[in-house]
Amino acid sequence: MTADLTEKTDRYENLLAEALAEAEVAVPPETPLGDAAGEFEEMARSYLEDGRHFRDDDDPVNALAAFSYGHAWLDAGARMGLFDVPEHGHLFTV
Template sequence: MADLAEKTDRYERMLDAALAAATVTAPSGTPLGDAAAECEEMARSYLDDGRHFRDEDDLVNALASFSYGYGWLDAGVRMGLFDVPEGSHLFTM
């Protein structure tokens, strides 16, 4: 089983890569575009929060933040708010 530090680092890398891979599908200013922007903003905020917690040696809250951020982004992908590379292992589809 992975230790907490390794798992925290892995989830940070996964969220960072997922944010880089996902592109908004709907035009800005539309309801779907606004929803995508909110999902992306939440994911980025949780990434920043997780990094802050990790810098403070609070790995439990860091991991939780990375996980929540990833959940926001993955939910947006499942709802069709983001386009992601075909065959990507980063998302459930």
């Protein structure tokens, strides 16, 4: 089971990092929606950092949870139209 958890944690970290690299803010930055996009992106980046910290502390369960939560923030923002993201592929559910 440890190998499965390690593989899944690595996969979700890569998914979040790739999604962050691909997402581009799609709303004017000086608007309330621009503020929301910034907050969603900040949450995703924070969870990526948290997940890496948990993994470094040999806590793969919380690392996986953090990577998953981070991706959820970014994916939700994409669904709301805050981000331009690839429409095809494995990074987003839009």
